[in-house]
Amino acid sequence: MAIAANVAPSERVTYEDLCTMTAAEARGHFRNGAYSGHTAGIAPGMLQGNVVILPADLALDFSRFCQRNPQPCPLIGVTDTGDPMMRTLGDDIDIRTDVPAYRIYEYGELKDEVTDISDLWQDDFVAFAIGCSFSFEDALIQDGIRLRHLEQNKTVSMFVTNLMTEPAGPFSGGTVVSMRPLPIQDAIRASAICARFPQAHGQPVHMGDPAEIGITDINAPDWGDPTEFRDGEIPVFWACGVTPQNIVRSAKPPFCITHAPGRMLVTDVPAWATDSKKLKS
Amino acid sequence: MAIAANVAPSERVTYEDLCTMTAAEARGHFRNGAYSGHTAGIAPGMLQGNVVILPADLALDFSRFCQRNPQPCPLIGVTDTGDPMMRTLGDDIDIRTDVPAYRIYEYGELKDEVTDISDLWQDDFVAFAIGCSFSFEDALIQDGIRLRHLEQNKTVSMFVTNLMTEPAGPFSGGTVVSMRPLPIQDAIRASAICARFPQAHGQPVHMGDPAEIGITDINAPDWGDPTEFRDGEIPVFWACGVTPQNIVRSAKPPFCITHAPGRMLVTDVPAWATDSKKLKS
Structure with missing residues (x-):
């Protein structure tokens, strides 16, 4: 699958450059489609997250799944239903554009890998961010x-x-x-x-x-x-x-979006924070 | 409001006796209606919880509220929708009977205090347990x-x-x-x-x-x-x-049940556990 084919080469930014930026600056480049690679080493010290996006009718069960399994699924953020902004993890995180790359699943089957899900977003979507090993x-x-x-x-x-x-x-x-x-x-x-x-x-x-x-x-x-x-x-x-990705895939929901492996949500929350509230700006 | 008026005096157990019992034994007495008092000092070392019971249509928002506010609302357990058993916090916790006393709210107003909510339980109820200061x-x-x-x-x-x-x-x-x-x-x-x-x-x-x-x-x-x-x-x-109780009350849901102040859910999970999984029996 081609990744970020729609990105003009002139907009591109190198991984090395990204590693010198704040989380917000790096996300700006993901949003513009200038980078679709992995996020290890970007914004060191800031919490990064796996992303799972599900329709609202599965969101309560998925919330419960995370609550019951805090080691594999440490829930660090949940959007309001239909709201694409991940407000508790940063001042301006649009979950439709700010992850470097996404995977689209239908009934558990991988259908596509894209760098922007704006055209797929629906009013009943809920996005979950789950802590990661980085x-x-x-x-x-x-x-x-x-x-x-x-x-x-x-x-x-x-x-x-x-x-x-x-x-x-x-x-x-x-x-x-x-x-x-x-x-x-x-x-x-x-x-x-x-x-x-x-x-x-x-x-x-x-x-x-x-x-x-x-x-x-x-x-x-x-x-x-x-x-x-x-x-x-x-x-x-x-x-x-x-x-959570593997388990969501096995559950075969009609529609599900996740981050692409290694291409995480980079947040404005320090990794050592005792709760997942963003730093006050 | 009369508490536990339906309990025969012969079934009663003293607070001092309860303090020598395991969490499961103590809950057995709450279930039988033999005790409706406070739970401080009962099953020392075991996690106790505040209880909030809401209809499923409010449960996703309440889950999000807890996730976003982990210090006031550390979520330690959530039941499946309609399932009265709090399966992740003990082997046999029936949330309808195993809390010493409950408060019933309608549109944010306190309507009753009871020791058993079996006759009030509905298929769309979700019970939340939230860690407490004990x-x-x-x-x-x-x-x-x-x-x-x-x-x-x-x-x-x-x-x-x-x-x-x-x-x-x-x-x-x-x-x-x-x-x-x-x-x-x-x-x-x-x-x-x-x-x-x-x-x-x-x-x-x-x-x-x-x-x-x-x-x-x-x-x-x-x-x-x-x-x-x-x-x-x-x-x-x-x-x-x-x-959470104060905030749920302000939200004025049509129906809500909480524990009565000081009369907590006593779980089979050690207070020092790093996650909220019950001990394997």
Whole structure:
């Protein structure tokens, strides 16, 4: 699928430039269609979010699903029904244009990938923002913990597990986890650090034997790339924001829009905030 | 309003007896109508909750209100529409019978106080449980911080403030706070301790000058009793679970049921749990 084919080359901005901007400035370029790539490293220290957009008749069940499953689905923002502005996460976030790229699903099937959903927006849509791992990865790196998938420029390994979510309405299924290999001392420190970020999946859900959570081959992830292990490292597993996407897809709603993988909503809320209120401007 | 007039005296159980029981055992007595009093000190260490029951057509807005205001409204559980069982907070919690006493509101007006709402339950009802201060008060006392209102057997002082909540649909208004006088050193320690209990309102929202949050007379609370101050003490203010009740009342929904003040839902979830999942039995 072609991405951002409608964007004039002259409007384009480089990833390196974006990394020097505020969240609001970066979103301006996403809005203008000047960038449709991944958001890791953009507006460091600011909370980023997975996005799920559903019709209102599924929104209460999805709210309940998030409330019941705060590790995979830490709900950081919800729009009013039909209102495209994500008011609690920034002063001017238009969820129709301010995410670099979107995926369109019908009855659980991927139909399209686009950079703007203005023409698809409907009066009964509700947009949900769910915390993502970029926030805690920042914190780990700043504390000197090395993350191999980033150093090797790969996508983190992700797996469906047998850690069942608490269902709500049509939404149910196994928790999806992301996996990072760490020496045991780093695994302990990472657990303590991540516990301070409940809005970004919090502490790991498992470490050690992958079979205990239903993973049969650690080198064959369900999403992302395989990750190299070195001597003395154990796999550490975090609840992952792909969980809600996977579960929404399984529920096969007539229509659903999500962000495209890695292309997150970048908010004006600090990742360390104890609640999801935006900074007062 | 007569409370529990339908309970035979032989079935009654004393508060002192209840304090020696598990949460499930205590709820059994509430269910049987044997006790309709306050729940402070019952099942110590277990999360207790404020209760708000609304028709489904208001439930999405109320969910959003809680998500946007996590300090006054830390959402710890939501039932499925029409399902009276609060499945995520215990193995056998029937929200129609397991709270010691309920208040019935019509268009924001208090109509009745009852100990059982089985005959009022409807297929479109959704019950919300919201964390309460009993949990953090336990933690403060165990750390040696003295709470005067408890020592003097009074109800904590509560005030409406000018700290405006983030609105959602018909729900909006000022945050209600509870106030406890503390020496400054205890106020600092209390802040650190309470920050560990985001499900029980978290850290204080203010300390010091009451006027800064719109309180004109610290000796004239809007709810509860006035609290004695001693030399060197400052007022410390926490977001309070009366906020959602007050805001729901102002929204004047055709029908709403809440717990009666102080008569909370006692759950099977430890107060220190990092999410609101019940312990596996």
